[in-house]
Amino acid sequence: METVCIKIGGATLDAPGFFPAFGKSLAAIASSCFPVIVHGGGKDIGRQLDLLKKEYTFVEGMRVTDAETVNTVQMVLSGDVNKRLVNALATAGVSGLGISGVDCGLLTASRMTVKGRDIGFVGEIRKVDTKIIELCRREGIVPVISPISRDDAGNVYNVNADVAASEIAAALSADHLVFVSDVPGVLIGGSVKPHVKTGEIEGLVAAGHVKGGMVPKLRGAAESVGRGVKKVHICGWNGEETLKRELDAATAGGTVVLA
Numbered sequence: 001m002e003t004v005c006i007k008i009g010g011a012t013l014d015a016p017g018f019f020p021a022f023g024k025s026l027a028a029i030a031s032s033c034f035p036v037i038v039h040g041g042g043k044d045i046g047r048q049l050d051l052l053k054k055e056y057t058f059v060e061g062m063r064v065t066d067a068e069t070v071n072t073v074q075m076v077l078s079g080d081v082n083k084r085l086v087n088a089l090a091t092a093g094v095s096g097l098g099i100s101g102v103d104c105g106l107l108t109a110s111r112m113t114v115k116g117r118d119i120g121f122v123g124e125i126r127k128v129d130t131k132i133i134e135l136c137r138r139e140g141i142v143p144v145i146s147p148i149s150r151d152d153a154g155n156v157y158n159v160n161a162d163v164a165a166s167e168i169a170a171a172l173s174a175d176h177l178v179f180v181s182d183v184p185g186v187l188i189g190g191s192v193k194p195h196v197k198t199g200e201i202e203g204l205v206a207a208g209h210v211k212g213g214m215v216p217k218l219r220g221a222a223e224s225v226g227r228g229v230k231k232v233h234i235c236g237w238n239g240e241e242t243l244k245r246e247l248d249a250a251t252a253g254g255t256v257v258l259a
Contacts (some may be wrong), residue, residue, distance in 0.1 A: 002033045002175040004247065005229075007165035008085075010042035011182035012237045019084055023092030024240040026142065029247060030094050033175075034137050037096075037144045038168060040161035041081040048076050060114045061213070062122050065158045070121035073158045074100075078146040085144045096142045101125075101149035102156065104132040107164060109149035109157045123149050123157025125164065128171035166220050170227040177224055177232045178246060179217065184236040185255035186214060196257050198222040221257040232257040 006026075012018060026035060045063070049056055049072060057064050065073060082098040089096035101107025109123030136143045147164035149157050162179065169177040185192035188209050196204070201218050204210045210218060214234075221232035235246045235254025245251045 003036065003172050004029070004033045004176045004178065004243075005036045005038065005165055005169035005172065005174045006178045006180065006243065007161060008037065008039045009161065009179075009181045010040045010044065012180050013039070013041060013081065014043050015237055018237065019088040020091065021240040022085070023088035023090075023094065025243045026089055027092040027094050028240070028244045030142065033247075035142050036133060036168065036172065036174070037085065037142065038147060038161055038165035039077070039081060039085060039144065040147070041077045044081055045073050045076045048072055059117060059119050062112075062114055062119055062160070063158065065120040065122050067121065070156055070158055074146075074148045074156060078102075078148050082144055082146045089142060089144070094142055095140065096144050097136055098144045098146070099132060100146040101159065101164065105129045106132055106145070107147070107149035107159065107167070108151065109159055110151055111155070111157065121155065121157050123151070123159045125149065125159060125167045128167050130168075130171050133168070133172065162217065162220060166224045166229075169229045170224055173228040175230045176247060177221070177229045178243070179221075179232070179234045180237050180242065181217075181234065182236065183214070183234070184253065185234050186210065186218065192253065193255055194252070196255055198225055198257065198259055201257075218257065225257060225259050 078100040086096040086098040107125050108127040110126050112124040133143050147159040147161045149159045201222050224232050233246050233254055233256050
């Protein structure tokens with residue numbers, strides 16, 4: 001049975017009617033593969049910090065995270081967003097287990113810096129221990145993973161969900177890693193490029209065809225493929241048929257990154 005790691009971003013979580021539709025989308029593939037869900041929730045974090053009147057800034061796309069903020073991030077991701085996803089699966093008849101990188105040592109992280117600058121409790125992953133995921137596989141349970149992680153001293157870190165999904169997929173040698181985001185795929189001249197080979201990526205960047213947030217996403221996809229993930233998909237959210245459609249080469253509407 002194929003292993004499919006699915007990353008859901010914060011913008012997608014905000015789409016109207018997303019949660020019930022996602023439950024149905026996951027239910028449509030759960031009998032034919034082993035899904036592993038990794039989620040973000042940046043917009044939810046931002047709203048909660050605004051309610052608390054807590055100011056925050058970004059450096060190179062990373063939220064500067066002090067001790068107070070990381071507690072809020074953990075509450076939102078591991079408490080609120082995670083359980084809404086698990087509830088959506090349950091409503092669709094799928095058994096899910098909500099966990100974070102902290103549980104059973106799934107994700108061990110260390111404090112990261114950006115261009116030599118300390119940005120607080122933001123982590124980079126040092127080790128992935130997949131035993132809790134393998135337990136879920138044996139029991140027919142879908143793991144739903146918040147990327148909150150810890151170090152060996154017990155410090156808790158906010159970890160980028162794209163990075164967490166890539167690291168988990170590589171550790172599992174996943175057959176598919178699916179990034180569901182707010183873009184339909186890699187756009188070249190206004191149209192989605194259905195396939196990108198890892199050797200093409202830097203040329204597309206140099207030519208200016210790929211810009212902004214798609215650059216690190218494609219480079220991360222290439223790294224994942226280089227570490228054993230067979231295919232990386234980048235697609236938009238288009239309702240409950242999304243996952244089944246994107247995993248079928250005949251109907252996929254997004255971009256597939258291949259070796």
